[in-house]
Amino acid sequence: MVNNEKMNGKYEHPSPLGDLRSSAGAFASVLLELAELQGKLFRAELKSAMQQSIGSAVAIVLSLSCLLGSLPVIFLGLSSAIAYCCGIEAWSAQLLVGGSISLISVLIAAISVRKVTQVSRQFKRSADELSNNIEWTKKAFRGASSR
Numbered sequence: 169m170v171n172n173e174k175m176n177g178k179y180e181h182p183s184p185l186g187d188l189r190s191s192a193g194a195f196a197s198v199l200l201e202l203a204e205l206q207g208k209l210f211r212a213e214l215k216s217a218m219q220q221s222i223g224s225a226v227a228i229v230l231s232l233s234c235l236l237g238s239l240p241v242i243f244l245g246l247s248s249a250i251a252y253c254c255g256i257e258a259w260s261a262q263l264l265v266g267g268s269i270s271l272i273s274v275l276i277a278a279i280s281v282r283k284v285t286q287v288s289r290q291f292k293r294s295a296d297e298l299s300n301n302i303e304w305t306k307k308a309f310r311g312a313s314s315r
Contacts, residue, residue, distance in 0.1 A: 202301050210294045217290040224283040235273045
């Protein structure tokens with residue numbers, strides 16, 4: 169038997185090494201299970217974070233692309249219309265239109281960037297669980313396990 173040592177062929181006494189070996193095996197099994205659960209939690213949160221951030225990332229790219237592609241046409245057309253309707257010079261109408269559209273674009277980009285930065289909060293649960301698991305492992309090595 170693994171847990172027993174024979175003495176003089178008649179009596180068998182439990183070996184302390186057998187108990188240590190089974191305890192170490194059980195502990196290693198629990199640690200591997202914790203690592204597996206931690207990995208699954210991280211994957212689930214990563215998937216959720218990616219799903220939440222894709223819409224905002226697409227909105228940022230599209231808004232910046234539209235801004236860059238349409239600025240010259242919009243600025244010239246709108247400033248010409250304002251200059252004609254209000255009777256002001258073309259340069260002042262161009263400044264008015266350019267400033268207004270730039271302000272609106274900056275606000276849209278700022279809102280989208282804010283949403284993207286909030287996605288990092290998704291990983292708080294994984295970080296908390298990892299911290300708890302590390303703390304439990306330390307206690308288990310010290311012999312004061314509470315789980």
